[in-house]
Amino acid sequence: MYETCFFFQDKILRYNMSGGLDADKLLITNNRTMILSKIDVDNPVVKDLVDISKVQYDEVGDGSKSVVVLASELLRETENLLGQKIHLQTIITGWSKATNEALTVLEGVPKNNSSNLEQFKSDLMNIARTTLSSKILQEKKDHLSKLCVDAILKIHNKTDFLLGERIGTNMPKRIENARILIANIPMNTDKRKVSDSSVHIDSIAKLVQLELAKNEKMKDKVEKILQFSCNVFINRQLICDYANQLFAEKGVMTIEHADFEGFKRLAQILDADIVSTLDTPDEIRLGKCILIEEVIVNEDKLIKLSGVIQGEACTIVLHGATQQILDEAERLIHDALCVLSQTVKEPRICYGGGAAEILMATAVSQLAEKTSGEESVVIESFAHALRQLPTIIADNAGYDSAKLIDNLRTAHALGKSAFGLDMEKGITADMIELGILEPFYLKRQVVIRAAKTVEMILCLDNII
Structure with missing residues (x-):
């Protein structure tokens, strides 16, 4: 059952599935939720992973791949823990403590600039750029980011x-x-x-x-x-x-x-x-x-x-050379608007580039050191799963992930909690200076959804 779930993580990370997924319609996209929705699955557990991706996409607009990858990594850690003869109930208890610790440290990081309109607008622009950076039309991300931010800020005054x-x-x-x-x-x-x-x-x-x-x-x-x-x-x-x-x-x-x-x-x-x-x-x-x-x-x-x-x-009118380009533009506008609307409701922001994940992983590892017995191993495995998210970012960019993550952990140990991965230069850098920001709500929901979904899967006795 667990091995079946890894299939989706591998597809998301290593394949750009563009082309004819439907015999009657050409689909060109790197939207992970769209890719998952086009894959036929029979395993109900795997459908749960697809569902959390769709919910994350519909509600937040971004993080749909992160939540599946984190859930998959937790399932991989489960396989290793079961191989060490650790009971499922111990795993569930340990991960519940690790989740609470990760969310607690995440709560202490965000900054809120909503009282300063100019600074808040700048933060929204950076969040929109971060959201659109992984999309097919990323060369237009500055223009599209401005459109989305203007639409969100004007919506209560625009008639x-x-x-x-x-x-x-x-x-x-x-x-x-x-x-x-x-x-x-x-x-x-x-x-x-x-x-x-x-x-x-x-x-x-x-x-x-x-x-x-x-x-x-x-x-x-x-x-x-x-x-x-x-x-x-x-x-x-x-x-x-x-x-x-x-x-x-x-x-x-x-x-x-x-x-x-x-x-x-x-x-x-x-x-x-x-x-x-x-x-x-x-x-x-x-x-x-x-x-x-x-x-x-x-x-x-x-x-x-x-x-x-x-x-x-407020209305945004899109024009494009082909219907495929228009469809993809509509999807990325949807992503940006969802993320920005959630940020307006919950204006706290976190640092991107894997900074938030390393920060949470560090706190969870410290909790593991204070815990004795098998539960300590379980909590540390949760920290390892969190560290896999920036590791995968570095791997996908073609850099030495082991070296970069080691440098990033060192920076965080020195108190540089805003440091993350700069994938344009292949180094660790200050995310505030680079403007790589993400909504606090997005990060929080990724951790909660992935942890709760895996906990539900572990509680299953059988599939009928």
């Missing part, structure tokens, strides 16, 4: 939102003091899906009557929508031409077939209800904004909503 849809034909292209009804109702046809049924018509006149009856039903539905006193109607589904014509006559702007994710975000920032029935207009909360208009951004027509109620809207 503009772009919707990637188009306004209906012959509709007003600009509405001031918009009252917006957001709905998910069928406005294309009212046909019922009934199998094995047919309609027999023996004259053109009856065909016209059938069409008129259908239009009358659509007219009644439009009248019900107008009872909401809205001047903008945004629908998740299609809107037929006849309904658009009726709305245009009343001066109501319509937007159809709205993207599902954008649809939900729009309802959230407008503080509006999503309507699925038209029977209770008095109970529905309409969205409001100062202005809705159609704008052109690099030849693309978009809908701009200005002065939204919540005041927490």
Whole structure:
């Protein structure tokens, strides 16, 4: 079971799996979570490792590879400890103490510059650069970092939102003091899906009557929508031409077939209800904004909503040469925004380049020296697993990892807790001077998730 788990660590560390992972779609990425999601696994224990990577990616945006690597190293240490006839319960107890010690020392390291806006913005820029340094588009990391930091800092003051849809034909292209009804109702046809049924018509006149009856039903539905006193109607589904014509006559702007994710975000920032029935207009909360208009951004027509109620809207428009480049850019923007948003919520920051891991490993090793018996061996194995993270960084960069880690441990023993690995020069250096910073929350969650996942795996008796 443990050997199966090492498979993912090895793939993450030694292979850049770019190319056709899907027979119908070309995927070019070095996003570790994306790679893991494309690998078919049957072992439920291995699926747990994939799941913690996905949770880390979705919640924090970074550290998805670190959490899998640390969990894998802990499982490797488990194999060695079991070979020494150490009981599983002793391993679990020892690692629980080691985890607490690592988190305690980590709590004492972070600095918080949130009270100084300029310094905090500089820290956010450094965190964004660190996050984007391992991505395919890293040559654009300065520009993308600035975009993400500006978006995060402006989000509570920015009141503009772009919707990637188009306004209906012959509709007003600009509405001031918009009252917006957001709905998910069928406005294309009212046909019922009934199998094995047919309609027999023996004259053109009856065909016209059938069409008129259908239009009358659509007219009644439009009248019900107008009872909401809205001047903008945004629908998740299609809107037929006849309904658009009726709305245009009343001066109501319509937007159809709205993207599902954008649809939900729009309802959230407008503080509006999503309507699925038209029977209770008095109970529905309409969205409001100062202005809705159609704008052109690099030849693309978009809908701009200005002065939204919540005041927490911001849009980044990406353009690229190919769809693969756009997909990868969207993933890395997601990573940076997630990391930055968590940093704004928890503004404490740590040193990157393996500095935090060596600091925690040193504290855990000191705890092991104070502990007697088999538990001391277990705690030291946890410290060894933590030291493997910077060791792997040095190995992947092609440097002598043993020499670099030895120099790094010496620097930390001399009280230089901000020292980490500078992989551009292959030396140890001050992470503050290099601007290599990472969120405290990220480091904390990596240690907690990896330790708890391995503890859960060790508690298993069998797989059914």
